[in-house]
Amino acid sequence: MTRPIVVIGAGAGGLIAAGRAAELGASVLVLEKMDEPGKKILISGKERCNITNAAPLEQFLQHYGRDGRFLRNAYHRFFRDELLALLRRYGIKPQTERGGRIFPGTDRARDVRDALLRYAVERGAAIRYGATAEKLLIRDGAIQGVQLLGGENVRAAAVILATGGASWPGTGSTGDGYRMAQAVGHTIVPLRPALVPLTVRERALAKKLQGISLRNVACAFYTGKPGAEKALRLPFPLPPTGEMLFTHFGVSGPLILTASLGAVDALRAGKRVTLAIDLKPGMTPEQVRARLQREFEHSPHRHLGNLLRGWVPGTLADVLTDLSGIAADRPVHTLRAEERDKIGQRFKDFRWQITGSLPLEAGMVTAGGVSLREVDPVSFASKLVAGLHIVGETLDLAADTGGFNLQAAFSSGYLAGEAAAQLAAGG
Ligand SMILES: Cc1cc2nc3c(=O)[nH]c(=O)nc-3n(C[C@H](O)[C@H](O)[C@H](O)COP(=O)(O)OP(=O)(O)OC[C@H]3O[C@@H](n4cnc5c(N)ncnc54)[C@H](O)[C@@H]3O)c2cc1C
Numbered sequence: 001m002t003r004p005i006v007v008i009g010a011g012a013g014g015l016i017a018a019g020r021a022a023e024l025g026a027s028v029l030v031l032e033k034m035d036e037p038g039k040k041i042l043i044s045g046k047e048r049c050n051i052t053n054a055a056p057l058e059q060f061l062q063h064y065g066r067d068g069r070f071l072r073n074a075y076h077r078f079f080r081d082e083l084l085a086l087l088r089r090y091g092i093k094p095q096t097e098r099g100g101r102i103f104p105g106t107d108r109a110r111d112v113r114d115a116l117l118r119y120a121v122e123r124g125a126a127i128r129y130g131a132t133a134e135k136l137l138i139r140d141g142a143i144q145g146v147q148l149l150g151g152e153n154v155r156a157a158a159v160i161l162a163t164g165g166a167s168w169p170g171t172g173s174t175g176d177g178y179r180m181a182q183a184v185g186h187t188i189v190p191l192r193p194a195l196v197p198l199t200v201r202e203r204a205l206a207k208k209l210q211g212i213s214l215r216n217v218a219c220a221f222y223t224g225k226p227g228a229e230k231a232l233r234l235p236f237p238l239p240p241t242g243e244m245l246f247t248h249f250g251v252s253g254p255l256i257l258t259a260s261l262g263a264v265d266a267l268r269a270g271k272r273v274t275l276a277i278d279l280k281p282g283m284t285p286e287q288v289r290a291r292l293q294r295e296f297e298h299s300p301h302r303h304l305g306n307l308l309r310g311w312v313p314g315t316l317a318d319v320l321t322d323l324s325g326i327a328a329d330r331p332v333h334t335l336r337a338e339e340r341d342k343i344g345q346r347f348k349d350f351r352w353q354i355t356g357s358l359p360l361e362a363g364m365v366t367a368g369g370v371s372l373r374e375v376d377p378v379s380f381a382s383k384l385v386a387g388l389h390i391v392g393e394t395l396d397l398a399a400d401t402g403g404f405n406l407q408a409a410f411s412s413g414y415l416a417g418e419a420a421a422q423l424a425a426g427g
Pocket residue numbers: 008009010011012013014031032033034037038039040041043044045046049050051052131132133134162163164165167168171172173174175176177363364365391392393394402403404405406407409
C-alpha cells in the first residue's frame with residue numbers, strides 16, 4: 001500500500017494543505033487531536049473570520065515585520081485572489097470592510113471552516129479526530145511517519161506539520177509542533193505572545209479606568225529613562241490613530257495589540273518601555289491649550305472636572321485632573337495658566353509604564369517558532385528533514401490583525417500540500 005501524506009493538524013493551514021494534496025491525487029490522512037477541525041478558525045475575527053486583507057502585496061508584506069520578505073515568493077504563487085477563488089467554489093462570497101479586512105458575506109467563521117473542510121474531504125482526504133501526533137519518525141534524514149500519543153506509528157510519504165502556535169490552547173494549539181520540530185533538529189526562535197494586552201505599573205489607575213474604550217487616539221511607545229527616551233521600533237506599523245481600552249491590569253484594544261510584540265521584545269531585552277497616549281491627536285499642543293482657554297473663558301464658573309467631561313469620558317476626566325494635582329471641583333476661572341497647561345499636556349502625553357503582557361496563551365498569535373532559515377519559502381519543506389513541510393503559525397511568523405495571519409497559514413498550507421503531493425508522486 002502506498003504511504004499517505006500525513007497532515008498534522010486540521011486547522012487553517014492543515015485543511016487547505018490536505019485539500020490541495022488530495023486534489024493533486026495524493027492519498028492524504030489528517031491527524032487532528034481535537035474532536036472537530038478548525039476550532040481557531042471558528043473563533044477568529046470575533047467569530048466572523050477575517051480571512052485575508054485587500055492591501056496590495058507590498059503593503060500586505062509589511063504587516064509581518066521583517067519576516068514579510070520570506071512570504072513574497074509564496075504570495076506570488078498563491079495569494080488572496082487564489083484563496084478567495086477557492087473559497088468561492090465552496091460558497092463563500094467575500095466582503096471587504098474598513099482597513100481592507102475581508103470577511104465571508106455571511107459573517108460566519110463557521111462557513112469558512114466548513115468550506116475548507118469540504119475542500120479537504122470532497123477531494124478525498126481522510127481525517128482522524130482525537131489523534132494526537134507526538135513524534136516525527138525519521139531515518140537517515142528523511143521522514144518515515146508519525147508516532148501518536150499511545151504509541152501507534154502512522155507511516156507517511158511526507159508529513160505536513162500544521163499544528164499552529166501555542167496561544168489559545170483550548171483550540172488545540174498547545175505548542176506540540178515546536179516540540180516535534182525541535183526534536184528532529186529544527187531551531188525554535190523563542191516563543192512570545194503577539195497581539196496581546198499589556199500590563200502597566202500604574203495598576204490602580206488602570207483599574208479606575210477599566211472598561212473605558214477610547215476611539216481616535218494615538219499611541220507612541222518609548223524606551224529608555226525619562227529625559228533620554230527613544231521611540232521604540234515596532235515590528236508592525238501602527239496606524240496614526242485608532243482605538244485602545246483600559247483593563248484592570250493595563251491596556252488593550254487594537255492599537256495596543258498591534259504594538260504589543262514590540263513592547264514584549266523590548267522588555268525581554270531589559271529595556272524600560274513607556275506608552276504615551278495622545279488623547280487629542282487631531283490638535284497640536286498649542287491648539288489644545290487655546291481651546292481649553294476658550295472654554296474656560298466661555299464658562300468661567302464651571303467646575304474643571306465637569307468641563308473636561310465634554311472632552312473625555314467622566315472617570316478619565318477625573319483621573320486627568322487628579323494626576324495634574326488639581327481638584328475636579330475647582331471653578332475653571334480660578335485656575336492659573338500653568339495649571340491649565342498641565343491639563344493640556346496630559347491630553348497630549350498621557351504616560352504609562354509598561355511592565356509586561358498577559359501570558360503566551362492569551363496572545364492572539366504566537367511569535368517565534370521554527371526558524372525561517374531552515375524552511376524553503378516556496379514548498380515550505382524543511383531543509384533538515386526530507387519529506388517534512390512546516391506551515392502556518394508553527395513557523396516563526398506573526399502579523400498584526402487584519403487577516404494577515406490566516407493568509408500566511410492558507411498560502412503556506414496550500415503550497416506545502418502541492419509540494420508534498422508532487423514529492424509523493426515521485427516528482
Ligand atoms: C481569538 C483569535 C482570533 C483570531 N482572529 C483572526 C482573524 O480574524 N484573522 C486572522 O488572519 N487571524 C486570526 N487569528 C489568528 C489565526 O487564527 C491563526 O494564526 C491561524 O489559525 C493559524 O493557523 P494554523 O493552521 O497554523 O493553526 P491552527 O488554525 O491553530 O490549527 C492547528 C491545528 O492543529 C491541531 N493540533 C495541534 N497539535 C496537534 C497534535 N499534536 N496532533 C494533532 N493535531 C494537533 C490543533 O488542534 C488545531 O486544529 C486569530 C487568533 C485568535 C486566537
